[in-house]
Amino acid sequence: MFQILQNVNVDWLRHRKVFILVSVAIMLGGLASALARQLTPGGTEAFNLGIDFKGGTVVTAEFKERPAPEAIRDALLAKGVSEVIIQPVTDKPGEVLIRLPQMETTETVAQQGETQVDIGRKTVAEGLKTLTGGVQVEANQPFPGEGNGFKITGTEAVGAVAGAALRNQAVAVTLLALVGILLYIGFRFEWTYGAAAVIAVFHDVLATLALFSIFQIEVNLTVVAALLTLVGFSVNDTIVIFDRVRENLRLHRRSNLYDLTNESVNQTMSRTIITSGLVFLSVLALVLFGGPVLRSFSLALFIGVIFGVYSTIAIASPIMVWWQQRLEAGRAQAPTAGSRGGGGQRQRPASGAKASAAAR
Amino acid sequence: MKKNLLTRVIIIAIVTLLGLTAIFWPGRMPTRNDFTAAGVNNILRQNINLGLDLRGGSHLVMQVQVQDYLRRVTENVYNGVQQAARDLGFDIKEARPEISGDTYRVVVVANDTSRIQEMREQLPRRVNDFDPSAWTSSVSGNTVTWELTDAAKTALGNRATEDALKIIDTRVNALGVTEPTIQAHGSTNSHQILLQMPGIDDPERIKSLLKSESRLELMKVVGASSPAGITTYPTEEAARASLGGTVPPNRRVLPYDERDEPTAAGTTRQPGQASSWVVVESPAVIDGSELRTAEAVTGNPAGGDDAYQINFTLKPAGAQKFGAWTAANINAYMAVVLNDRVKSAPYIRQQITDSGQISGNFTKDSANDLALTLRSGALPAKIVYLEERTVGPSLGADSIRAGVTASLAGLVLIVLTMIVYYRWSGINAVVALLLNTMLTLAALIVFDAVLTLPGIAGIILGIGMAVDSNVLIFERIREELQTGKTVPSAIDAGFDRAFVTIIDTHVTTIVSSLFLFVFGTGPIRGFAVTLVLGLLANLFTAVYVSRTIFIWEMSRKLSRHGRVETLSI
Numbered sequence: 001m002f003q004i005l006q007n008v009n010v011d012w013l014r015h016r017k018v019f020i021l022v023s024v025a026i027m028l029g030g031l032a033s034a035l036a037r038q039l040t041p042g043g044t045e046a047f048n049l050g051i052d053f054k055g056g057t058v059v060t061a062e063f064k065e066r067p068a069p070e071a072i073r074d075a076l077l078a079k080g081v082s083e084v085i086i087q088p089v090t091d092k093p094g095e096v097l098i099r100l101p102q103m104e105t106t107e108t109v110a111q112q113g114e115t116q117v118d119i120g121r122k123t124v125a126e127g128l129k130t131l132t133g134g135v136q137v138e139a140n141q142p143f144p145g146e147g148n149g150f151k152i153t154g155t156e157a158v159g160a161v162a163g164a165a166l167r168n169q170a171v172a173v174t175l176l177a178l179v180g181i182l183l184y185i186g187f188r189f190e191w192t193y194g195a196a197a198v199i200a201v202f203h204d205v206l207a208t209l210a211l212f213s214i215f216q217i218e219v220n221l222t223v224v225a226a227l228l229t230l231v232g233f234s235v236n237d238t239i240v241i242f243d244r245v246r247e248n249l250r251l252h253r254r255s256n257l258y259d260l261t262n263e264s265v266n267q268t269m270s271r272t273i274i275t276s277g278l279v280f281l282s283v284l285a286l287v288l289f290g291g292p293v294l295r296s297f298s299l300a301l302f303i304g305v306i307f308g309v310y311s312t313i314a315i316a317s318p319i320m321v322w323w324q325q326r327l328e329a330g331r332a333q334a335p336t337a338g339s340r341g342g343g344g345q346r347q348r349p350a351s352g353a354k355a356s357a358a359a360r
Numbered sequence: 361m362k363k364n365l366l367t368r369v370i371i372i373a374i375v376t377l378l379g380l381t382a383i384f385w386p387g388r389m390p391t392r393n394d395f396t397a398a399g400v401n402n403i404l405r406q407n408i409n410l411g412l413d414l415r416g417g418s419h420l421v422m423q424v425q426v427q428d429y430l431r432r433v434t435e436n437v438y439n440g441v442q443q444a445a446r447d448l449g450f451d452i453k454e455a456r457p458e459i460s461g462d463t464y465r466v467v468v469v470a471n472d473t474s475r476i477q478e479m480r481e482q483l484p485r486r487v488n489d490f491d492p493s494a495w496t497s498s499v500s501g502n503t504v505t506w507e508l509t510d511a512a513k514t515a516l517g518n519r520a521t522e523d524a525l526k527i528i529d530t531r532v533n534a535l536g537v538t539e540p541t542i543q544a545h546g547s548t549n550s551h552q553i554l555l556q557m558p559g560i561d562d563p564e565r566i567k568s569l570l571k572s573e574s575r576l577e578l579m580k581v582v583g584a585s586s587p588a589g590i591t592t593y594p595t596e597e598a599a600r601a602s603l604g605g606t607v608p609p610n611r612r613v614l615p616y617d618e619r620d621e622p623t624a625a626g627t628t629r630q631p632g633q634a635s636s637w638v639v640v641e642s643p644a645v646i647d648g649s650e651l652r653t654a655e656a657v658t659g660n661p662a663g664g665d666d667a668y669q670i671n672f673t674l675k676p677a678g679a680q681k682f683g684a685w686t687a688a689n690i691n692a693y694m695a696v697v698l699n700d701r702v703k704s705a706p707y708i709r710q711q712i713t714d715s716g717q718i719s720g721n722f723t724k725d726s727a728n729d730l731a732l733t734l735r736s737g738a739l740p741a742k743i744v745y746l747e748e749r750t751v752g753p754s755l756g757a758d759s760i761r762a763g764v765t766a767s768l769a770g771l772v773l774i775v776l777t778m779i780v781y782y783r784w785s786g787i788n789a790v791v792a793l794l795l796n797t798m799l800t801l802a803a804l805i806v807f808d809a810v811l812t813l814p815g816i817a818g819i820i821l822g823i824g825m826a827v828d829s830n831v832l833i834f835e836r837i838r839e840e841l842q843t844g845k846t847v848p849s850a851i852d853a854g855f856d857r858a859f860v861t862i863i864d865t866h867v868t869t870i871v872s873s874l875f876l877f878v879f880g881t882g883p884i885r886g887f888a889v890t891l892v893l894g895l896l897a898n899l900f901t902a903v904y905v906s907r908t909i910f911i912w913e914m915s916r917k918l919s920r921h922g923r924v925e926t927l928s929i
Contacts, residue, residue, distance in 0.1 A: 060755060092758075118567070118745060138562060153561075153752035162421065162746045165546075173879040177872045184868060222814055225884045228876045229821060229891070232869035236828065239868065243861045271835040274781065275828040278774050282824035285770035286817055291762030293413070293813055301821075 012265050012313050013258055013321060019314030023203055030210020037213070047213050050220030050296070051156060053170070055163035057100045057120025060154035064143040066094050067131050076127040089292060095153070097292075098124055121155050170224045177228055178202060181235050189242055192327060196320035197238045200311040204234045207311075208304045222297035230304035233279065237272065237312040242320070244268050261321050265313055276309045365915055368908040375900070376795065379802035383407065407805050411812035411886055412749070414763075416756035417558035420567065421747035424524045424551040426517040429741035430508065433516065434464040437495075437506065439642075440487025441466055443610065447486065450479050464508040473502045480504045514549075520740040521551045528553060528570055528743075530736040535566060552746065561752040565729070571743045573699050574733035576651065576672075577644035578682070578716065581693040581705055582611065590693045590705045592616060592636035599637040612642045614695070616702040638702055640695045645685045650678025652714075654734035656727035668727035669719040672734065679714035687711040698730075763816030770820045771797070774827055782834055784928035788909045789830040792901040796826050799897040800890060809893070812886030822894025825869065829902035832858040834929055847924045851910050859903065866895050 034046035051058055069086040076084050081100055089095040100120045128150050129136055135149040143149045158166075178198050186194035205227050212219055244264035245257075252260065283305055286298040386394055386403045393399045412419050438457040445452045451471055458465040468483065470476055480497050484490045484506065494512030498505050508516075525542065532540045537557045545554035560566060583591025593599035599613045600606070607613055616638045654672040674682055686694070686708050695702045696718050704719050722730065751759075774793065778786035800819055804811060837854030845853060869891070876888035917924045 060752075062754075121564075121748075151752070154755045155748060155750040157745075157748040159746040169879055173875050177875040180871045180875065181868055184871060188864060221884055222887075225814060225876055225887050228872050229869075229887075232872040233825070235868045235872075236825070236865040239864045240832065240861055243864065247857075267839070268835075271831055274777075274831045274835070278777060278827050278831070279821075279824040281773040281777065282770035282820050285766045285773060286820060289762060289766035289769050290817065291759060291766075291813075293759055294762070294766075294817055297814065297817060 009266055011262055013262050013318055016314065016318035019310075019318070023207065023311075023315060026207050027203070027210055030206070030213050033210070033214040047209075048216040048218045049167075050218045050223075051099070051158045051163065052221040053163050053167040053219065054101070055158050057124070057155065057157040059098045059100075059121055059124045059152055061096055061098060061124070061128060061150050062092075062153050063094045063096065063132070063148065063150045065148050066096060067148075069096070071131060072096065072098065072128070075130050076124065078130065079123050079127040081123055081127065100124065118157075120157050121152070125152060166221065170221070174205065174224070174227060174231070177231055181231065185235070185239070185242075189246065190324075192323040193242050193320055196316045196323060197235055197242070199319055200238055200316035201231050201234045203315050204230060204304060204307040204311050207307050208300055211303055212300070217299055218296045220296055222294065223300045226297045226300035226304065230301060230308060233305065234308035234311060237276070237308055238316045240268055240271065241265055241312055241317060245320075257321050257324055261317050265317060272309060272312075276305060280305050365908070365911050368904070368911065372795075372905055372908060375799070379795075379799045382802040382805050383798070408801075409805075409808050409810050410756075410760075411810045411815065411883060412556055412558060412756075413751050413813050413883055414756050414760050414811065415558050416561055416751050416753035417556065418560045418563040418566075418751075419747075419749040420555040420557075420563065420745060421545055422528075422553050422555065422570070422743045422745050424517075424521045424553065424740075425742040425744055426520050426551050427741075429520040430464050430513060430516060431459055432741075434459055434466060434508065437484070437487055437490060438466045440490065441468060441483045441506075444483045444486035445479070448482060450475060450483070452479075462513070464513070466506045468504045470502045470504070476502060476504060517551060518548060521553070523740045524743065525553055527737050527739055528555065531570055531732060532557070532566070534732050534736060535569070537566075553743075559753075561750060563748070563750055565725075567745065567748075569729050569733060571745075572729070572733045573739050573742065574648065574730065574736075575699050575738045576648040576718075576734060577697040578646040579612075579640040579642065579644045579695045579697055580685075580689060581695050582639040582641055583693070590638060592638050594636060596637050599639055603639065610642050612640050613637055614640055614697060614700060614702050616695075616705070638695060638705065640697070640702070644697070646674065646678055646682050648734060648738045650674050650681075651734055652678075654731040656722070656724070656731045668722040668724050669717055670722070670727060670731050670734070671715065671717055673715045676714075682716075683711055683713040686713075759813045763813055767816060767820050767823075771823060774823060778827065778830070782929055784913075785834055785837075788906055788913075789827065789834070791909060792830060792906045793823060793827060795905055796894065796897050796901040797823060799901065800894040803893040803897060804890060807889075807893075809889045810886050811890070812883040814883045815886030815890040818887040818890035819894060822891050822898070825865075825891075826894060826898040826902060828865070829858075829862045829898055830906060832861055833902070833906065837927070837929055841927065841929075847927045848914055851907075851914070851927070855903065855907055862899070862903065866899060870895055 038046040066088065069088060072086050073084060076098070083101050085099040087097040087099065089097060100123075125136060132148040132150050135144060135147060137143055137149045137151045141151075143151075178201060181201065182191075182194045182198045184194075185197050208227065208230065209219075211217075212223070241261075241264055244267055245261055248255075248260045248264055248267075249257075255263075280302075283298060283301045286294060287302055290298050384400070384403055384407075386406065394403060434457050438455065442455045445455065445468065452468055453471050454467075454469040456467050458467055468479065470479060476499055480499055483504075484492065484495070484497075491512070494509060494516070495506045496509055498507075521544070525544065529542050532542060532555065538559055540558075541554070541556040543554050545552040555570075557563065557566070581590050593602065596613055596615075603611055603613075614637065616636045652673045652675045654670055656668055657671050658668055673679075690708050690710060692708050693705045694708055696704045696706070696716070698718065704717075706717070718730075771793075775790050778789045778793075780786070782789065797819065800822060803809075804815075833854050836858045837850050840850035840853045841847070873888040873892045873895075877885055877892075914924055
């Protein structure tokens with residue numbers, strides 16, 4: 001058999017303090033970045049929130065000959081749009097993404113009952129027309145033979161109300177998902193296992209968000225989808241190891257939980273590497289070929305997969321062991337505790353035994 | 361063992377066949393063309409329900425401004441109560457509507473408390489469309505107050521939203537949009553409507569058309585009745601002054617959009633600014649609900665671009681009313697009022713029964729649009745757009761290309777890795793994976809689920825997670841082989857032990873996908889759906905199909921060598 005890891009025997013849990021320090025450092029770093037960005041005047045926001053959450057307009061325009069971003073920015077400034085982000089699309093020479101924040105409604109526009117959704121796109125079209133001498137082409141028509149022209153190939157506009165609602169929903173759903181997982185794992189194993197798994201997953205989500213804040217990667221609806229997928233993936237990883245721990249506990253009643261957990265991690269290490277590697281490869285395919293629309297999504301998964309594997313070993317396992325041992329220390333009577341070999345305590349996850357009995 | 365294997369192979373074959381049929385069956389008898397690459401492409405495009413972000417189209421979320429509707433209801437009661445007081449001879453000091461925030465009230469202040477209870481009972485009875493269960497009335501001193509109840513507010517709001525939805529439905533269909541989706545969106549209190557229009561990449565015209573209120577009213581112009589011209593006033597104040605300062609309930613002051621005469625001296629007016637004001641009688645003689653048809657026609661055969669006008673006809677009841685009224689008002693002027701603006705004021709020469717005209721500065725497009733909105737009925741309240749996502753066709757095609765490329769790349773990477781690492785068993789896993797992908801696609805088609813760009817990402821991720829199941833099983837088999845078990849029992853042990861873990865991992869991912877489905881709209885939902893379908897298909901392929909292949913391999917080796925010593929894994 002071709003095996004990359006044979007008889008791995010690393011004491012993972014010994015390094016748990018280092019692991020926890022690293023995790024805390026990342027999250028503090030994220031928090032620091034978020035606060036610093038939010039509080040410095042004239043600085044960027046804590047998160048680069050996409051229009052899905054902040055409201056605003058993103059217009060995808062295709063030019064026959066794309067002007068320089070500064071020219072576009074000036075043209076839009078002349079129309080009263082000050083905070084605009086121009087993003088030339090790298091793999092398409094004529095295309096550019098124009099992002100506008102929420103715009104104030106002026107009196108005359110409000111008379112006609114228009115809202116943010118309409119203003120953004122109209123203003124951009126007006127501004128771009130000044131660059132092409134008034135030539136705007138329908139999306140499915142070809143460009144004129146002479147002179148420049150532009151088409152608006154895509155628009156996304158979200159009003160402030162919708163944006164805020166989506167933001168609240170996103171947070172609510174993520175928390176609900178975590179609760180759902182806590183309940184399921186608590187039911188299948190013990191609640192300490194469930195709690196440890198949820199803490200690990202929560203850490204993954206926060207760490208990913210921390211990196212998103214530090215590097216100002218855009219957070220939009222697809223990122224939320226990626227985070228929820230990441231929750232599922234990270235829990236998968238944790239379950240595989242907990243399953244093994246449960247099985248080993250039944251087979252080796254004498255060992256203590258600490259050694260058993262290390263052993264379980266080592267036994268499943270080759271599966272972990274291969275699976276994570278394969279998921280990593282499929283996410284890599286997405287990052288490389290998925291296109292700009294999925295960029296934030298792919299990056300979130302990319303970072304998340306790495307954290308997912310890390311957290312299973314570095315966070316979920318140590319927390320579970322520590323918690324179980326504390327619980328047992330509370331329950332065990334003094335005389336029988338240390339008399340067996342190994343000097344550890346006996347663990348019997350009742351629901352775990354029930355579950356694996358059902359599987360046989 | 362052999363019989364077991366045969367049953368399994370038959371089941372797998374049937375499932376595969378069903379899956380392939382679901383994907384590739386064109387829905388009619390196949391022709392020669394269907395077997396070319398282009399033909400297959402067409403069939404796939406037809407069978408797979410592509411989302412807007414892949415097909416191109418427009419996604420709009422609009423909100424019905426229910427507070428406008430409630431305000432109109434309140435004002436209607438206010439007008440009615442004021443008129444009723446006059447008719448019944450109640451001497452009141454003041455009547456006014458009180459609308460603020462979420463409260464809608466009509467207040468009547470009498471001079472004394474003598475007939476206050478009478479007023480409270482009798483005044484509302486004479487108001488049109490007054491629903492006593494919707495209002496609570498209270499008396500305090502010499503003031504009677506009617507307030508709209510919360511239940512009524514909710515009921516009216518919901519009714520307004522439903523009516524608006526039907527009208528928008530009519531309008532969108534009249535425009536000839538292919539396969540639009542129109543439905544209520546969000547919670548009932550949000551009064552939001554979702555509209556999805558595939559293939560529309562410039563929704564501006566449609567958006568204004570949908571928003572257009574198109575309230576038509578025909579009213580009598582107050583003033584001199586002579587063929588010389590209607591009585592107009594240069595400003596709103598002048599018009600009001602002619603009524604003695606305040607506008608009584610049976611009169612309205614409206615702006616008049618006179619046609620721009622090219623020879624008129626003076627400034628050209630802004631669109632939206634009236635050139636003059638007129639006073640009309642209220643309520644209207646005829647309103648939009650009595651319209652039978654409305655059509656855009658060229659007014660002047662030799663006319664230019666703005667010579668279009670709308671011809672409309674009335675339903676029988678309305679025609680009768682109109683006929684009686686015009687007969688009684690020959691030599692007067694009739695105001696054709698659209699959305700509270702007088703568009704034209706034709707002279708009533710003789711009795712008109714069932715038809716009329718609206719003329720103004722209409723171009724062909726604006727006339728057609730107006731005719732369409734009149735036919736569909738007036739919107740009960742204003743519509744405001746909350747969200748718009750439009751994807752042009754080229755952007756959609758780009759996304760499809762990106763998605764497919766990423767899928768294939770991911771698949772290739774995974775296949776290579778599995779074969780290199782697990783050798784012949786790797787091929788076993790690859791077969792299961794390909795079957796999984798095919799079944800996921802088939803399930804999508806069968807359930808008519810929408811495939812979006814995140815949905816394609818979901819298929820890729822589903823493949824990644826599906827292969828995890830195979831890895832779990834294979835690693836377990838390797839472990840069992842290392843402890844010295846025979847090949848067949850190692851395989852059995854591997855599948856059995858890994859099954860529990862596979863169920864656990866699948867359930868948790870499905871649980872988080874369910875939350876995604878409930879929360880998400882459009883593209884996100886597409887992602888959750890494809891991921892869940894992929895995982896469910898995986899339970900079949902990674903466990904049942906993989907095991908069948910192993911069983912087949914075992915039986916082949918047994919029949920050839922009489923025993924099974926090794927396993928390529």
